[in-house]
């Protein structure tokens with residue numbers, strides 16, 4: 001307990017708290033975090049995860065994800081290179097230590113876009129992030145947004161919708177998230193996200209001034 005307290009204290013001293021964004025696939029996490037990264041360039045840095053899924057059109061290696069084979073990913077996990085990893089919709093995803101360190105070394109607010117298993121695993125670490133859940137207004141709207149995005153096969157879409165139902169239930173668990181944001185109107189949701197991370201933004205700005 002004491003050791004945990006001390007390490008949290010020092011990690012807080014070391015820089016701003018990371019931000020974990022979670023929520024169903026299609027809820028709008030990438031859309032919201034891209035807005036944040038654009039408006040606050042030089043304040044936030046994205047933790048680039050590893051995944052075994054294929055890149056979507058427009059996605060870039062090293063920017064959106066590190067795209068790797070299952071063999072490479074398993075070997076890296078066995079080698080202790082990951083803070084957390086999970087299986088989602090038939091693919092592996094994981095946050096490497098290097099991904100978070102790369103952002104924290106620049107004293108930026110590290111944003112992690114991870115699923116519910118990731119949230120639960122990060123809770124067992126000393127990362128001490130702000131936990132934000134992004135939720136869709138309804139299952140119907142989520143399905144429409146996912147279909148309109150045109151990135152998923154029918155099979156992948158069904159897996160995501162199934163996982164979404166579970167996610168929407170679990171996210172109601174008291175104390176799991178610091179903030180739960182319903183992404184109905186994008187600008188309203190973005191305003192709420194900014195409000196949730198305002199204190200950390202200020203810390204980075206103050207650090208840059210001094």
Ligand SMILES: Nc1nc2c(ncn2[C@@H]2O[C@H](COP(=O)(O)OP(=O)(O)O)[C@@H](O)[C@H]2O)c(=O)[nH]1
Nearest residue numbers: 025026049085086088093094095113114115118
């Ligand atoms: N646990 C964990 N989940 C991740 C990681 N990277 C992405 N995810 C989650 O994996 C899920 C699928 O991501 P993706 O294939 O990009 O689809 P999208 O969320 O529909 O854009 C989402 O819930 C992400 O939050 C990671 O490093 N760890």
Ligand SMILES: Nc1ncnc2c1ncn2[C@@H]1O[C@H](COP(=O)(O)OP(=O)(O)O)[C@@H](O)[C@H]1O
Nearest residue numbers: 025026027028029030031145149183184185186
């Ligand atoms: N508030 C919103 N209103 C309407 N469409 C939205 C909204 N937020 C996101 N979208 C759209 O919904 C789709 C899913 O959003 P995305 O950011 O890819 O979700 P996630 O990263 O959570 O999987 C995208 O096509 C995006 O443009």
